[in-house]
Amino acid sequence: MSENNPGTNTTEALDRKILHIGHSPDPDDAFMWYPLANFVGPDGQQYTPKINTAHYDFVHILEDIQSLNVRSEKGELEITAFSIHQYPYVADKYIMTSCGSSMGDGYGPMIIAKDEFNIADLKGKTLAIPGERTTAWLACQLLLAEHGLSKDDIKWEFVMFDEIIPAVAEGKYDAGLIIHEGQITYQNQSLKLIVDLGKWWTDSRGLPLPLGANAIRRDLIEEAPQITRVLLDSINYALENRDQSVAFALNYARDMGADLADEFVGMYVNDWTLDYGDRGRAAVRALLKEGSDAGIIPDCGEVDFAEPAPALT
Template sequence: MELSLGFSPCPNDTFIFDALIHNKIDCEGLQFHVEYHDVETLNAKAFRGDLDITKLSYHAFAYAVEDYELLDSGSALGFGVGPLLICKDEHLAKELAAFVGKAEMPEKFKSLRVGIPGKYTTANFLLGLAFPELSNKEIMVFSDIEKSLLDGSIDVGLIIHENRFTYMEKGLQKIVDLGDYWEKTTGSPIPLGGIVIKRTLPQEVKDKVNQLISESVQFGFENPKSGLEYIRSHAQEMDESVMYKHIELYVNKYSENLGDEGKKAIRQMFEKARELNLVPNTEKNLFLVK
């Protein structure tokens, strides 16, 4: 049986799926047709139901939950892994940082042009929690945000993935770590992205995929350099140390299995988003039914 599978070309995803798609583990007759896309494209594909299995942001999952359920394996959650809000001007960074979590801010900030990596990204959800009045947003590919700050086409940028490790080298300034803000507010790890599977697939297939992705993560942990060339071939930042910093940050015990703590964090995010009317309500169970 062949299943369509979508994930990003970022090092954390290629690390997670390397063993699965390169037959380093026994896939028990399943084959995978892989598509690589940025997170916002993956979110859009999930809304259309294009893929059997896909990575998406947890914010987007709220809009795809009728058709997909969340696997226990493959997720990106953790402490110290959240998106960063940055800018070019040190003075602006200090001024804006004083208003994190505040319901109101001075008028001069409300018109700031904010580059975001997608409307339905978890990053944008967290930005809405921390700065509800920063609403002049421009959607762009995440890898273009630093450049847009430097050339002045945006004033503030929301960065994710490996850009966390490169912005300082370019003279850009951190305003706030939105993951840190979430952690201090909730005490839970930040849910960034998960792997979902179509509800209509046979239960045994869903269970098998869930187990295989967990085994693929385990293989990566036990053989961390096994997929080096594959990971490098898709990475935006080619420096090996940057790639592995990225992997260490986003691939952890929650990637192997969400467990009770991971599921609690995801429920908290959904409850908070529903309280603020940021996502629709659903009666569907979020997690893979066993």
């Protein structure tokens, strides 16, 4: 975990409010929250906010998505990323923001292996997954069901997301379920694509696959519009100042240069990230309903979203 406390003088601190924002240490999250950075980065550079953050100071908590999913059940962070899969378990604690989503529109998490095989052949094989509450695992279970399988038919095991590709390449697992930048770097290890879950979902459902969300704790519900505005302004700034934002994101890019990092950021920080829109909201509801109907997740009822307040001045 990396926890970086923004510096404020005593007088300012009396009028300001600290919000802890949890996100993954990967290029797309780093890119969109770069404008909120107020700490010394891994490159040794002192970063300060690029936008008006109202009366808020943001403390960045960098952890893998599985860890953030676990923390969200305790309501530990005021703002956090979590998997859409996780939402039914924390809907009483968090409201999703209308911005900050990661959507796979025809692409997404992948199952990879050293040798090609069909999904039905996963039966009895070992599969490394990046977390039990990741959307990748929820989508994988829905795909398995279409082939007459369940998670009990395979030997799955949680492995840290950035350790899955090398573990599969070394033969520790028959296959791996990969997320984040591994989706465009797995071929460096001569691994084969078994299925792209995002493509499968979009081709079969006609909707993007909603992967990750950002959310505000419900005890801050009255402040949610203003906080959401700051988050939206951060994403807008990052997109409008792409080169400097990608340069910052490179601090968290594994096995990627600037061009590849920019490609990955473009996959997951785009118009979907600015706002789910009607189609994105429909995708969230469809995925959660399928998961609930399949008995994989609880029914969370109606899904609500925090909308941004008018632009800050």
